[in-house]
Amino acid sequence: MPATAPTGVGHLRGEESFPAAARRALGDAQLRRNLRHATTTIRAKSGAVIAEVPDWPELRAAARAIKTDTMARLPELLEQLEAAVTAAGGTVHWAADAVEANRIVTELVRAAGADRVMKVKSMATQEIGLNEALEAAGIEPVETDLAELIVQLGDDRPSHILVPAIHRNRAEIREIFLRAMPGVDPALTDEPAVLAAAARRHLRETFLSTRVAVSGANFAVAETGTLAVVESEGNGRMCLTLPETLITVMGIEKVIPTWRDLEVFLQLLPRASTGERMNPYTSMWTGVTPGDGPQAFHLVLLDNGRSAVLADEVGRQALHCIRCSACLNVCPVYERTGGHAYGSVYPGPIGAVLSPQLTGVADNASLPYASSLCGACYDACPVMIDIPSILVHLRAQAPHPRAEAATMAAAAYTMDHPALYAAAQRAARLSQLAGPRGRGLPPPLSGWTASRDLPEPPPQTFRQWWAQR
Numbered sequence: 001m002p003a004t005a006p007t008g009v010g011h012l013r014g015e016e017s018f019p020a021a022a023r024r025a026l027g028d029a030q031l032r033r034n035l036r037h038a039t040t041t042i043r044a045k046s047g048a049v050i051a052e053v054p055d056w057p058e059l060r061a062a063a064r065a066i067k068t069d070t071m072a073r074l075p076e077l078l079e080q081l082e083a084a085v086t087a088a089g090g091t092v093h094w095a096a097d098a099v100e101a102n103r104i105v106t107e108l109v110r111a112a113g114a115d116r117v118m119k120v121k122s123m124a125t126q127e128i129g130l131n132e133a134l135e136a137a138g139i140e141p142v143e144t145d146l147a148e149l150i151v152q153l154g155d156d157r158p159s160h161i162l163v164p165a166i167h168r169n170r171a172e173i174r175e176i177f178l179r180a181m182p183g184v185d186p187a188l189t190d191e192p193a194v195l196a197a198a199a200r201r202h203l204r205e206t207f208l209s210t211r212v213a214v215s216g217a218n219f220a221v222a223e224t225g226t227l228a229v230v231e232s233e234g235n236g237r238m239c240l241t242l243p244e245t246l247i248t249v250m251g252i253e254k255v256i257p258t259w260r261d262l263e264v265f266l267q268l269l270p271r272a273s274t275g276e277r278m279n280p281y282t283s284m285w286t287g288v289t290p291g292d293g294p295q296a297f298h299l300v301l302l303d304n305g306r307s308a309v310l311a312d313e314v315g316r317q318a319l320h321c322i323r324c325s326a327c328l329n330v331c332p333v334y335e336r337t338g339g340h341a342y343g344s345v346y347p348g349p350i351g352a353v354l355s356p357q358l359t360g361v362a363d364n365a366s367l368p369y370a371s372s373l374c375g376a377c378y379d380a381c382p383v384m385i386d387i388p389s390i391l392v393h394l395r396a397q398a399p400h401p402r403a404e405a406a407t408m409a410a411a412a413y414t415m416d417h418p419a420l421y422a423a424a425q426r427a428a429r430l431s432q433l434a435g436p437r438g439r440g441l442p443p444p445l446s447g448w449t450a451s452r453d454l455p456e457p458p459p460q461t462f463r464q465w466w467a468q469r
């Protein structure tokens, strides 16, 4: 079995279980108001633009087919990508895990003689804890995405894949800027345009004076060696074009076979994520172009547990994810708890299936249960990932409490022995005589009925009905 993501580095494991973290989050009324407002707004916007596309179901099916094909021949496609990037003047590095990826990036930044890097929003670099690794090496990382900047200045953690500061409202953002943004106007108001202008002024100096940028990648085309980043603010385009050295850290699952495949994903992604018809900024680059853009390009291909996910025939669907965050926005659990409760940088339904697989289920054992299995995530997912089935699959792998394991073993034994089963059914009928239901099961099984009614046994069992005929 391939290795899972190592402990002690990166942000895939929470410090407490989901139920404990969720309970605290549920007590934060401001957080719940912010989340409800943001997810409701994005859902409505996204639903409206998806309704405009007559072949949306066919696009989803095409995306699933492309991703399934990609996973079936991932090693071959990655080698094709490496050859194409190298032929175009780039350098490819293979990182088995977060430790190796952080070391590679740190050494590249040092070799470029820089002590500061500007960053395009990237889930992969958050996953591996790159900012912390750079800071430990005396290199200052500057997030240039507005929401990531808010999170960084607030010494906070992202709580949504696409809108990392979704848990903050504008009054809170103003306070963060006044407290942590160098040179900010003390008369700053909480008008969105004023806050954006303050961030723009702060970042402009960084864009013009920083020689190394670090990005993630939304897609990498194996046949051409082209990398693609989609974003909404233009900060990504600045980072991808202005510096002398560009380092891209990309999860190995982001590769797609052909240029033509981009056509499918570039239609699906903006409508499912931000509710836009197309991305405001779609940047693509292929290796190095003399006299234009960064003159050194490094691509770090990150595994960090992905090969282990790929090895699981049910769970590997999680690698199809294009990080649109649609599943978060429709999830009744996420809407109430927010992203921090999931512990990992990947929150919501996709986090509940991806994080436990990257780390090994035992390290994130409560996450597969962070769902009501309502199926809204499956309906919303533009690449048709069957998240509920993966959740059930992972629940079977999670360590179970002794009482539950003993109960299930006893139930299995009973069902395997017809006479015992018939006796159990008679006993259940007799228990009805003991009085009205609704009191639940006695300990240690009482947890199961704490929020469920114990079903009434039917007046007649199937065996009795059959015997009568």
Ligand code: SF4
Residues within 6 Å of the ligand: 320, 321, 322, 323, 324, 325, 326, 327, 328, 350, 377, 380, 381, 382, 383, 384, 385
């Ligand atoms: S699982 Fe599907 S809906 Fe959720 S972020 Fe990934 S692509 Fe989007």
